[in-house]
Amino acid sequence: MKNIVLIGFGYMGKKYFQTSLKIKNILINKILKKRLTNLNILNVKFFSNFNLIAGDENIDGYIVASPVLSHYNYARKIINKNKPFIIEKPLVANLDELNKLYKTCKNYKHSIFVNHTDLYNPAFSIFSKNLKSVGIYKKINISFGKYQKIKKFNISNESKSTFLPSFDWLPHPLALAMKLAGFPKKISIVKNKIFIKKKYIFQKCNIHLYCKRKIVNINFSNRYLIPKKRIVVKGSKATLIYDGYKKNILIKKTNNKFFKKIFHSKIEPYENLLKLFNFSLKNKYSRNDIHFAYKIMKILFKIENEMKNKLKFSK
Secondary structure (H helix, E strand, C coil): CCCEECCCCCCHHHHHHHHHCCCEEEEEEEEEECCCCCCCEEECCCEEEEECCCCCCCCCEEEEEEHHHHHHHHHHHHHHHCCCCEEECCCCCCHHHHHHHHHHHCCCCCEEEEHHHHCCCCCHHHHHCHHHHCCCCEEEEEEEEEECEECCCCCCCCCCCCHHHHHHCCCCHHHHHHHHHHCCCEEEEEEEEEECCEEEEEEEEEEEEEEEECEEEEEECCCCCCEEEEEEEECCCCEEEECCCEEEEEEEECCCCCEEEECCCCCCCCHHHHHHHHHHHCCCCCCCCCCHHHHHHHHHHHHHHHHHHHCECCC
């Protein structure tokens, strides 16, 4: 049995905990949480300070699901403990932290899984393998987001950390885009509108990534009434569609309206992620996502900085 410490017990932390109950040989029996109130889970101990568990030699790995401002601090401490870990996206809060973390762990001998969720969706793996079936295509269209009230943060140019809604969401489509089309050579922000409503901030943006192989068109908004997590590739032979919320891919023939479902995943991405993490612990297999995550964050910070310089506000 592998003993895992969960850092953070908000929405994502609870998702990890519930998913871990489905995985054999993984046990989350220690949870780090700032406020220790109204917590009563059988066989689970809660701690408010990392130092209280740092000396425990029975810990096999960590999951960092705390707010992004604390990611760098926890990652650094775990690396000093020489342990494998999973960390939520965005990887870190600012460029300075990114460069320091990358320098520290680019040659790390233990596993670092960065959770860009769709990359662990079996449906996306099948989608990428079926791209050739569409024939010739020039563009990949990605739509991402859902209706989500996000509280206003300091988004001034002087802010060291960037907290537009896109900061939390864009790592997902950027990860998908770079897996499918490679690292972008040029970035164009076609649209970026900010809507302020009371104490909440909403955003709608359109970004073009000019990669070596293809152009990727990304549409993001946290005002979508119907959640979107879609990739659409229209080719000379067919159209291939990935739907992350339905966990499936579809193929649409170009000569008629016939839809054929070619894959549906019963495995949740988080379940797949934890299984891979468990495999790496059990077999001492090392996987380091830091190189790929570093590239994603470099692009994300570039986009966010450009967005802040060209903000357009609407009611």
